[in-house]
Amino acid sequence: MLFPCFLAVILSLVFCYLTILLCRKFNWYDEVDPRKIHTGQIPRLGGVGLFASFIISLLVYIIFYIRRPVSFVQPLYIAALLILVCGILDDFFNLRAKLKFLVQIIVALIVCCSSNTFTMLFPFQIPLLLGRVITFIWVLGIINAFNLIDGMDWLCGGISFLILLTLGVLTFYENSAISVVYFILCGSLIGFLFWNKPDAKIFLGDGGSQTLGYIVSVSPFLNAHSHTFVYNQTLIMLLFCSIPILDVIAAVWRRRREHRAIFSPDRGHIHHKLLNIGFTKKTAIAFLLCLQALICMAVLVSVFMSPHSGMILLLFALSFVSIIFITFHYLNRSVNRLKKGHLEDHPQKEH
Numbered sequence: 001m002l003f004p005c006f007l008a009v010i011l012s013l014v015f016c017y018l019t020i021l022l023c024r025k026f027n028w029y030d031e032v033d034p035r036k037i038h039t040g041q042i043p044r045l046g047g048v049g050l051f052a053s054f055i056i057s058l059l060v061y062i063i064f065y066i067r068r069p070v071s072f073v074q075p076l077y078i079a080a081l082l083i084l085v086c087g088i089l090d091d092f093f094n095l096r097a098k099l100k101f102l103v104q105i106i107v108a109l110i111v112c113c114s115s116n117t118f119t120m121l122f123p124f125q126i127p128l129l130l131g132r133v134i135t136f137i138w139v140l141g142i143i144n145a146f147n148l149i150d151g152m153d154w155l156c157g158g159i160s161f162l163i164l165l166t167l168g169v170l171t172f173y174e175n176s177a178i179s180v181v182y183f184i185l186c187g188s189l190i191g192f193l194f195w196n197k198p199d200a201k202i203f204l205g206d207g208g209s210q211t212l213g214y215i216v217s218v219s220p221f222l223n224a225h226s227h228t229f230v231y232n233q234t235l236i237m238l239l240f241c242s243i244p245i246l247d248v249i250a251a252v253w254r255r256r257r258e259h260r261a262i263f264s265p266d267r268g269h270i271h272h273k274l275l276n277i278g279f280t281k282k283t284a285i286a287f288l289l290c291l292q293a294l295i296c297m298a299v300l301v302s303v304f305m306s307p308h309s310g311m312i313l314l315l316f317a318l319s320f321v322s323i324i325f326i327t328f329h330y331l332n333r334s335v336n337r338l339k340k341g342h343l344e345d346h347p348q349k350e351h
Contacts, residue, residue: 012191047208
């Protein structure tokens with residue numbers, strides 16, 4: 001098991017470096033605009049190196065360790081390939097938001113029309129049709145949430161790494177073979193994060209962030225979990241993804257309040273707010289990743305408790321994260337009023 005994980009780290013380091021060189025040669029760089037934190041020419045094709053290393057390492061694991069045929073013609077795999085390819089194309093050609101959203105809808109439909117759906121809502125068993133609707137909304141929402149949170153070095157990749165590592169530990173404890181897949185992807189993320197550390201040499205891009213969001217969104221369906229995990233599955237996944245989810249909820253509310261399009265860019269995400277109130281780039285990253293680490297620890301502890309006790313812990317942790325978001329929201333409003341006399345979360349056109 002260790003060799004495929006180690007191979008994933010090495011391949012990711014090499015592939016991401018080669019991607020950087022390739023982007024420099026052909027001038028494939030992320031656009032710089034007022035809402036973005038970075039300056040300079042930085043490639044945004046990190047998802048290519050990340051998932052190329054993951055796929056190769058996974059194939060090595062299947063061929064040399066499992067040693068039996070594995071069918072990749074399955075709904076979850078097809079949807080993953082579709083979101084990855086669409087994301088990479090967007091990194092190259094800046095596809096229209098409506099087209100990207102259409103692909104995300106198709107991906108969510110593929111998942112919810114398969115046998116992989118939510119069967120419980122909090123501790124309650126739910127009908128199949130309701131499970132499919134919730135699964136559709138969940139997959140679509142998490143893909144976009146991880147895409148939107150990818151606005152700072154290490155942030156989306158770091159949050160994804162901590163979630164997938166925790167899922168790997170949980171499934172390893174249950175003696176599930178899927179744990180190796182999680183650990184291999186974590187290995188690929190380590191290689192990418194080496195090049196993505198501040199100041200980043202490469203970004204995930206839409207191909208990387210959307211695919212990571214998709215993988216996290218379908219993780220509850222990949223394997224049978226413990227009774228406590230299944231009982232609290234909804235709360236566990238909401239807590240796991242609480243930072244991206246709360247950020248996207250705030251973004252949608254903010255844009256609707258200001259009568260702007262939901263997909264319009266702005267400077268009101270959680271990392272922008274932290275920088276605005278006085279955090280440095282590194283301390284903002286450290287704060288958010290430490291918060292995610294606490295979230296993952298709460299999930300781990302809850303799984304080894306009784307279902308009801310675990311639910312109380314998860315609700316407390318989710319409330320705690322929500323209070324932190326609300327606190328920084330009002331701190332940011334206060335800072336904006338002191339600096340400018342009004343709120344300004346989206347770039348204004350120069351006259």
